[in-house]
Amino acid sequence: MIETEVVLRTPVPQARVAELERRMFYVSARIESFRLVVDDGTVRAVRLFSTAALDREALSAKLNTLVENDLGSQPEQPTKVVWRSANRRATHQVYAPLLAAGVVSEAGEGQIAVGEPLVSLLAALDRRLRDLVVRAFGATEYRYPTLIPTRVLDTAGYPGAFPQYLMFVTRLHEDLDVYRDFQRSYDATGALDGAALRRCSNVDYCLPPTMCYHTFAQYRGRVLPADGVHVVTSRGKSFRYESRYATTLERLWDFTIRETVFFGGRGAVLDARERLMELIFALVDELGLDGHCEVASDPFFMGADRAARAWSQRQLELKYELRLRLGPDRDVAVGSFNFHGDFFGRGFDITRPDGVPLVSGCAGFGLERLVYALLCQHGPDPDNWPAAVRAAQRAELADEQSPVR
Numbered sequence: 001m002i003e004t005e006v007v008l009r010t011p012v013p014q015a016r017v018a019e020l021e022r023r024m025f026y027v028s029a030r031i032e033s034f035r036l037v038v039d040d041g042t043v044r045a046v047r048l049f050s051t052a053a054l055d056r057e058a059l060s061a062k063l064n065t066l067v068e069n070d071l072g073s074q075p076e077q078p079t080k081v082v083w084r085s086a087n088r089r090a091t092h093q094v095y096a097p098l099l100a101a102g103v104v105s106e107a108g109e110g111q112i113a114v115g116e117p118l119v120s121l122l123a124a125l126d127r128r129l130r131d132l133v134v135r136a137f138g139a140t141e142y143r144y145p146t147l148i149p150t151r152v153l154d155t156a157g158y159p160g161a162f163p164q165y166l167m168f169v170t171r172l173h174e175d176l177d178v179y180r181d182f183q184r185s186y187d188a189t190g191a192l193d194g195a196a197l198r199r200c201s202n203v204d205y206c207l208p209p210t211m212c213y214h215t216f217a218q219y220r221g222r223v224l225p226a227d228g229v230h231v232v233t234s235r236g237k238s239f240r241y242e243s244r245y246a247t248t249l250e251r252l253w254d255f256t257i258r259e260t261v262f263f264g265g266r267g268a269v270l271d272a273r274e275r276l277m278e279l280i281f282a283l284v285d286e287l288g289l290d291g292h293c294e295v296a297s298d299p300f301f302m303g304a305d306r307a308a309r310a311w312s313q314r315q316l317e318l319k320y321e322l323r324l325r326l327g328p329d330r331d332v333a334v335g336s337f338n339f340h341g342d343f344f345g346r347g348f349d350i351t352r353p354d355g356v357p358l359v360s361g362c363a364g365f366g367l368e369r370l371v372y373a374l375l376c377q378h379g380p381d382p383d384n385w386p387a388a389v390r391a392a393q394r395a396e397l398a399d400e401q402s403p404v405r
Contacts, residue, residue, distance in 0.1 A: 001032065001033075001049045001050070001051065002049065002050050002051070002052065002053055002054070003047055003048070003049055004047070004048045004049075004050065004053075004054045004056050004059060005037070005045055005046070005047045005048070005056075006045060006046050006047075006048065006056065006059055006060045006063050006064075007044065007045045007060070008043065008044060008045055008046065008063070008064060008067055009064050009067075009068070010064070010067055010068050010071075011042045011043060011044050012042065012043040012067060012071060013041070013042055013043075014038070014041045014042065014043075015078075016071050017036065017043060019070070019071060020036070020043065020067065020071065021036075022245060023066055023070060024046070025243040025244045025245060026066075026164050026243055027048075027059065027062050027063050027066060028048075028054070028059065028062070030050050030051075030052065030054060031048050031049070031050055031054075032049050032050050032051060033049045034046055034047060034048050034049065035047045035049075046063060079294050079295070080294060080295040080317075081292050081293070081294045082293050082294065082295065082320060083277075083281050083292060083293040084291075084292045084293075085281070085284050085285055085289060085290055085291050085292065086285050087285065087288055087289060087290045088290055089288070089289075089290040089325065089377045089378075090377075091325060091326060091327050091328065091376045091377055092375070092376055092377070092378075092379045092380075094372075094375045094376055094379065094380050095248045095249070095372075097380060098118075098375075098380055101380075102115065103115050103116075103117075103118060103380070104118070104249070109246060109253060110241075110242055110246030110251070110252045110253025110254060111252065111253060111254045112248075112249060112252060112368075114249075114368075114371075116397070117382050117393060117397070118371055118375075119400075120393050120394075120396040120397040120400060121371055121374070121382075121389070121393045121396075122256070122367050122368065122370075122371050123396045123400075124389070124392035124393045124395070124396040125367060125370055125371065125374075125392070126235055126256075126258050126367055127392070127396065128283065128392060129258045129283075129365055130233060130235070130258065132276075132279055132280075132283065133231065133233050133260045133276065134233070136275065136276070136279055137229065137231040137260075137262075137272060137275075137276075138231065139231040139232060139233040139260060140231070140232050140233070141232075141233050141234060142214075142215070142218070142232060142233075142234045143234065143235075143236070144208075144211065144214035144215075144218075144234055144236055145214075146207065146208070146236070146237055147169055147205045147206070147207065147208075148205065148206055148207070148208040148213055148214060148217070149204060149205055149206075149217070150168075150203055150204055150205060150206050151204075152213050152214075152216070152217040153166075153206055153209075153213060155216075155217075155347045155348060156213055156216065156344065156347065157347075158209065158213070162209065162240075164241065164243075165209050165239075165240035165241055165242075166206060166209075166241070167206055167207035167209075167239045167240075167241060168203045168205075168206055169203075169205040169206060169207060170197070170200040170201060170202060170203055170205075171200060171201050171202075172196075172199050172200055172201065173199055173200065173201045174201065178199050181199065182196065182199050207237075207238075207239035208236070208237075208238055208239065209238055209239065209240050210238050210257055210259060210364055211234045211235070211236045211238060211257050211258075211259035211364070212259050212261050212362045212364065214234065214236070215232045215234065215259075215261045216261075216344050216347075216348045216350070216360075217348070218232075219232075219263070219348065219350050220348040220349060220350070221348070221349045221350075222350055222351075223351055223352070223353055224263055224264075224350065224351075224352065224358060225352075225353070226265065226352040226353060226354070226356075227265075227268075228264060228268060229262050229263065229264035229268040229269060229271075229272045230262070230263040230264060231260060231261070231262055231263075231272070232260070232261045232263075233258070233259065233260040233261075234258075234259055235256065235257070235258045235259075235367075236256070236257065236259075237254065237255070237256055238255055238256070238257045239253060239254055239255075240253065240255075241253055248372060249368045249369065249371065249372035250326065250332045250368075250369055250372050250373075251332075251369075252368055255366055255367070255368050255369075256366070256367040256368060257364050257365065257366060257367070258364070258365045258367060259362060259363070259364040259365075260276070260362060260363050260364075261360060261361070261362045262360060262361045262362065263345075263350060263358045263359075263360050264358060264359065265352075265358070265359065266341075266359050269339065269359050269360060269361045270339060270361070272361065273337050273338075273339060273361045273363065276337065276363055277293065277320065277337050277363075280322065280335065280363075281293065284322070284324075286386075286388055287374065287386055287388060287389055288377070288378065288386040288389075289324055289373065289374065289377055290324065290325045290377055291322060291323055291324035291325060291331065291334075291373070292322075292323055292331075293320050293321065293322045293323070293337075294320065294321055294323065295317050295319070295320060296319045296320060296321040296333070296336065297319060318338065318339045318340075318341075319336055319337070319338050319339075320336065320337045320338075321333040321335070321336050322334055322335040322336070322337075322365075324369075324370075324373035324374075324377070325373070325376070325377060326372070326373060326376045327376065332369055332372075332373060333366075333369070334365060334366055334369045334370045334373055335363065335364060335365040335366070335370075336363065336364055337361070337362075337363045338361055338362050338363070338364075339359075339361045340359065340360045340361060340362070341359050342357040342358065342359045342360075343360075344360050345357030345358040345359055345360060374389065382394075
């Protein structure tokens with residue numbers, strides 16, 4: 001393994017190490033691993049390891065640009081915790097036993113197939129989340145297609161903020177000669193390669209990074225009542241390219257989200273978000289889970305104003321993350337509670353009867369992450385799960401096996 005050390009022009013304080021680490025593999029696909037050089041609590045350099053020699057000058061320029069744009073010079077903000085669970089739990093190493101037992105299997109990069117009892121456990125937890133928002137807010141549920149038009153993400157500003165996560169969907173040009181040429185090439189090699197993309201048509205569609213963009217597109221141009229809050233919930237597959245950060249069930253390329261979107265006036269949406277947070281915290285305690293909720297920011301990427309946007313997001317408390325323990329010094333965000341102001345109301349022309357754009361908020365929960373955190377804390381054996389979890393999982397399993405559904 002070849003080592004290349006890059007000195008940082010702007011040292012990174014210890015408080016921002018996690019933000020640096022979650023971006024390192026995006027610097028170059030040739031980086032196999034890395035090690036931070038820390039002096040007196042500050043990262044002064046990064047040692048990069050690769051199988052072939054790297055261009056130090058080019059890497060230095062890229063890495064320092066990333067540090068200066070993404071981490072920036074905004075004042076350090078200590079993490080603000082707004083809630084802690086009543087539970088304190090030991091954790092279990094569960095992924096290897098699940099693999100060995102065939103309960104999970106690795107289908108590809110960031111893609112994991114799951115079997116029982118995880119299938120029914122995931123469905124049971126999702127049902128609890130769905131029923132909670134339907135009962136509390138009268139939410140309407142929709143099931144959306146998987147593909148999402150790229151123009152929807154353009155309206156939301158997603159490609160410019162999160163290019164690292166984009167997943168394009170394309171197809172061969174609609175031309176008989178293209179099909180024949182493709183067939184001849186494929187027959188000669190017996191495999192697909194990057195050359196196939198030269199015969200493809202467009203990038204009009206993407207795989208959705210989360211479910212709420214479907215909701216905003218569905219309500220584009222709609223006029224909603226000025227009073228109260230309009231609530232939509234959905235469950236679907238979402239996709240975010242995580243590079244080599246994809247691991248176990250906690251960070252997948254292909255995963256499932258339960259998302260709820262609120263439309264209304266500013267006060268109504270903020271009140272609904274707070275009420276949902278309270279209900280979710282109570283559910284976490286009921287499930288016997290150890291975790292906390294903290295002020296957070298989105299992983300904006302490579303924009304000159306990225307650091308300022310993240311700093312502002314934290315200052316205004318626009319985003320909260322629910323984090324559950326996976327190990328003694330490790331946790332994962334299983335959900336977030338977000339306030340958008342009128343950004344999406346303006347972008348998608350969702351208004352009150354007087355034409356004023358509505359504000360919105362959303363809450364999303366990664367179901368595979370939630371399942372994995374529960375297993376890490378309670379173990380993989382259903383007999384050791386809390387009574388409420390066992391009952392919900394077994395009811396879901398019975399429903400799946402029922403001949404009448």
